Amino acid sequence: MTSVEHCGAILTIDLDAIAANYRLLRGRLAGAACAAVVKADAYGLGMEHVAPALSRAGCETFFVAHIDEGIQLRRLLPDAGIHVFNGLHAGCEPVFAEHRLVPVLNSLGDIEAWARFCGRAGASPVPPADIHLDTGMTRLGLPPEEVDVLAGEPDRLGPIDVAYVLSHLACADEPGHELNRRQVDAFRKARGALAPRPASLANSSGIFLGPDYHFDLARPGAALYGVAPVPGEPNPMAQVVRLQGKILQVRDVDTPQTVGYGATHRIARRGRMATVAVGYADGYLRSSSNSGGANFGDIRVPVVGRVSMDLITLDVSDLPHRMARPGDLVDLIGPHNPLDRLAADAGTIGYEILTSLGSRYHRVYKGGGA
Helix, strand or coil: CCCCCCCCEEEEEEHHHHHHHHHHHHHCCCCCEECEECHHHHHCCCHHHHHHHHHHCCCCEEEECCHHHHHHHHHHCCCCEEEECCCCCCCCHHHHHHCCEEEEECCHHHHHHHHHHHHHHCCCCCCCEEEEECCCCCCCCECHHHHHHHHHCHHHHCCCCEEEEECCCCCCCCCCCHHHHHHHHHHHHHHHHCCCCCEECCCHHHHCCCHHHCCCEECCCHHHHCCCCCCCCCCCCCCCEEEEEEEEEEEEECCCCEECHHHCEECCCCEEEEEECCCHHHCCCHHHCCCCEEEECCEEEEEECCCCCCCEEEECCCCCHHHCCCCCEEEEEECCECHHHHHHHCCCCHHHHHHHCCCCCEEEEECCCC
């Protein structure tokens, strides 16, 4: 991690805010348990810090994408339930058992392989598994025709101990989208065709669709880290990250000068430009060129010119000279410039911003026993 003296930017991650967000989401559930999704290094914020903070907040069940993420998490949380979304890879069954990881079985082939492994294991302890039903994403999971086969031939499960039957909502962040109701109906039907087992459907946004979507276990991810679960509505989640860039240089400018690669911004008047040590190599997306903004306190200034690999340029012409000097910090994500606004400026979503945050920041963890 870069030292604070040498760094171009400081990324502060509030573990207490993550814990508060977990408690808020858990409190919205109608009797269902609440897991936490910590894949992609806890959405870029550092699994080694985030997962223990969530555990201290009462979370007992975690989901990751890859088996290596599960192994890393097991070292951090010896007693947690850890589920692996991407399921089995050929020959990895003993690794799941060794690290007590729950595979999410995404096909009849996965089910056959895991049942065969469970049968060979005999009396040895084997983790349970989840059965993933595809109800409308057309990604991973048993498609309807495979669900029908499994319903007609339940012996295919053999010795498998099924923890959850689960599916994933495609449009939960659009509460009025017709696919939400179609998916929950399809999930109920498919689940009903199998032997009764606990069920899990709701992601972060799905929690806000109401009790019909909660079932036995919800799996929030992005909302834990401050992303608005229902775009366009007030965000109930506490903001988790603050990104402060360091000003390297401030220059007086006047027409007919231009700014940055491609000369995409032309100076329209006499003023000042501040160059900040953050660029797309740090996850400040190039699509924020000429559209992003930053804040000095509650005063917003625009990003002008193209975002380059290591630098952005801000038009600080309207600020007092004392507010924008070399060495000063400016909020790229902060109290007046939240994560979702930066994402909107870049034409993307908060998920991408979080998971793109680079390794060159000086990271500060506060709260949560950090």
